[in-house]
Amino acid sequence: xxxxxxxxxxxxxxxxxxxxxxxxxxxxxxxxxxxxxxxxxxxxxxxxxxxxxxxxxxxxxxxxxxxxxxxxxxxxxxxxxxxxxxxxxxxxxxxxxxxxxxxxxxxxxxxxxxxxxxxxxxxxxxxxxxxxxxxxxxxxxxxxxxxxxxxxxxxxxxxxxxxxxxxxxxxxxxxxxxxxxxxxxxxxxxxxxxxxxxxxxxxxxxxxxxxxxxxxxxxxxxxxxxxxxxxxxxxxxxxxxxxxxxxxxxxxxxxxxxxxxxxxxxxxxxxxxxxxxxxxxxxxxxxxxxxxxxxxxxxxxxxxxxxxxxxxxxxxxxxxxxxxxxxxxxxxxxxxxxxxx
Numbered sequence: 001x002x003x004x005x006x007x008x009x010x011x012x013x014x015x016x017x018x019x020x021x022x023x024x025x026x027x028x029x030x031x032x033x034x035x036x037x038x039x040x041x042x043x044x045x046x047x048x049x050x051x052x053x054x055x056x057x058x059x060x061x062x063x064x065x066x067x068x069x070x071x072x073x074x075x076x077x078x079x080x081x082x083x084x085x086x087x088x089x090x091x092x093x094x095x096x097x098x099x100x101x102x103x104x105x106x107x108x109x110x111x112x113x114x115x116x117x118x119x120x121x122x123x124x125x126x127x128x129x130x131x132x133x134x135x136x137x138x139x140x141x142x143x144x145x146x147x148x149x150x151x152x153x154x155x156x157x158x159x160x161x162x163x164x165x166x167x168x169x170x171x172x173x174x175x176x177x178x179x180x181x182x183x184x185x186x187x188x189x190x191x192x193x194x195x196x197x198x199x200x201x202x203x204x205x206x207x208x209x210x211x212x213x214x215x216x217x218x219x220x221x222x223x224x225x226x227x228x229x230x231x232x233x234x235x236x237x238x239x240x241x242x243x244x245x246x247x248x249x250x251x252x253x254x255x256x257x258x259x260x261x262x263x264x265x266x267x268x269x270x271x272x273x274x275x276x277x278x279x280x281x282x283x284x285x286x287x288x289x290x291x292x293x294x295x296x297x298x299x300x301x302x303x304x305x306x307x308x309x310x311x312x313x314x315x316x317x318x319x320x321x322x323x324x325x326x327x328x329x330x331x332x333x334x335x336x337x338x339x340x341x
Contacts, residue, residue, distance in 0.1 A: 016138055019116035023123035027133040031099070041134030043100050043157075053162040057096040061086035062153035064248075065190040069220050071148060072199055076114055078222040079152060080121025081128070082187045085223035086247065087156035088129040089302065092227045093245040095166035095234075096158035098129050103136040103154045108145035110138060118152060121222070129227040131156060164234070168242030168258045168305070175241060175305045177265060177329040180318055182301035184277050186223040188248040189295045193219065196285035210276045218277045224323075226302045232317035233304075240314075242305040246297040253294065255303060255338040264334040265305075268341055272326040275299045293340060305331055 033042035048054045063082040070079045080103070088098040103122045105115060115138055126133045145151075185193065197203055197215065204216030211218045226245075233240060242258040255265045278299065282292050292298060306314050311327065318325040 015112040016110060016115040016119075019112055023116070023120045024133050027123050027126040027131070029099075029130070029132040032132045032134055041100065041102065043132070043134060048159055051159070051161040055096075055160050055162050055165065057091045057094050057158040057160055058156065059087040059090040059158075060153065060155040061090070062151065063187045065194060066187050066220075067149075067151060068194065068199060069190065069204070069216070072201055073204055073216050073220060075216075075220060076117045076121070078121050078124075078220060080118050080123070081125040081222035081225070082121075083152050083154040084122055084125025084129060084131070084156070085225045086187055087154050088125070088131055088158070088225060088227050089223075089245045091156055091158035092129075092230045093166065093243045093302065094160065095164050095230075095240070095243075096160035097231065098131040098156050098158040098227060100132045100134045101126050101129075101154055101156045102134065103152065105136070105138045105150055105152050106141055106145065107138065107150035108141060109147040110140050114150075118150070122152075122154070125222075125225060128225045131158075131227075166240050166243045168260055171242050171260055171263050171305055171331050173263070173331055173333045174308060175331040176308050176311050176327060177267065177303055177305055177331065178311060178315060178318075178325050179272065179300035179303045179328040180226055180229060181224070181272070181324040181326070182246070182275070182297045182299055183224045184221040184275060185219055185281075186247070186297055186301060188297065189250075190219075192285070192287075192295055193281060196281055196287075208276075208280065210280060212276075215280075224301045226323065229318045229321040229323040230302075230304075232321045233314045236313050236317040238306065238310045238314045238317065240304045240306065244303045246300055246303060248295075250295050250297060251293045251338055251340065252290075256336055258303075258305065259331075259336050261336050262333060264332050264336060265303075265329060265338045266332050266341060267329040267338060271328040272299060300326075300328065303328065
């Protein structure tokens with residue numbers, strides 16, 4: 001009897017690490033100390049000393065049941081971007097700069113090429129957010145998970161000078177809401193999506209004219225990373241007063257999180273075009289408007305509140321980062337919450 005016969009292939013683990021080393025190397029920052037393979041990742045904090053009052057920010061998340069889509073499509077090169085995005089967008093939303101990321105992959109069986117492909121996506125997400133991939137773990141769980149299944153999660157750490165934290169504390173009536181376009185469903189609401197559509201290879205390969213692509217291609221689009229856009233806004237001298245990452249819970253849960261008591265967000269639904277994938281989900285599943293906006297991002301992945309005088313400069317900075325911004329509403333006095341009009 002040995003470990004391999006019990007379902008854990010140590011040699012496959014070694015091979016996975018070798019295959020992913022090239023991808024990981026591309027994410028390195030000058031602050032990273034040592035290389036891949038140690039018991040922990042080391043990251044120098046020397047540059048943080050330049051800040052007046054540095055604050056560490058952290059975020060952890062996964063991709064939810066979107067991984068089921070990757071299984072069916074046998075496409076594993078972008079799901080890692082989703083894992084990174086869910087963490088670093090939260091850090092950026094607070095005004096922070098992501099510094100490093102660690103991933104955790106739990107799998108029924110370690111197929112080295114598949115694991116390396118997943119990590120390739122993680123590395124791409126780290127490159128998009130200028131975060132270093134300084135470590136991770138791949139754990140085989142024979143008997144607990146089917147051989148071809150896996151789950152992916154991650155953890156990010158960032159930093160921000162306390163004076164630059166985005167808190168929403170000084171929001172006032174008349175401030176303007178600017179939303180940045182999402183790339184689709186991102187990584188939230190897939191439990192509902194999987195009830196609306198048959199999650200089969202045949203169904204996912206069906207081409208829809210309104211989408212301009214197959215259903216699977218539209219659904220698996222990786223989550224947009226907004227780190228560079230928000231960094232551009234800051235570098236343009238614009239202060240973001242409040243910020244909301246539109247994830248699980250959609251508009252109704254996430255937008256109020258950036259508001260102080262006595263202020264409400266009024267979002268104009270005709271201020272931007274809702275992507276076709278959401279219209280298809282709603283029509284196919286016969287889902288009412290309230291549920292759609294309480295589940296999905298509906299085409300806006302990040303919403304920021306700005307002083308009116310800063311809107312043009314902020315939107316120019318977002319476009320420079322490759323994002324598409326829209327003026328979508330305003331802040332008003334009233335009971336804390338969001339109003340869709």
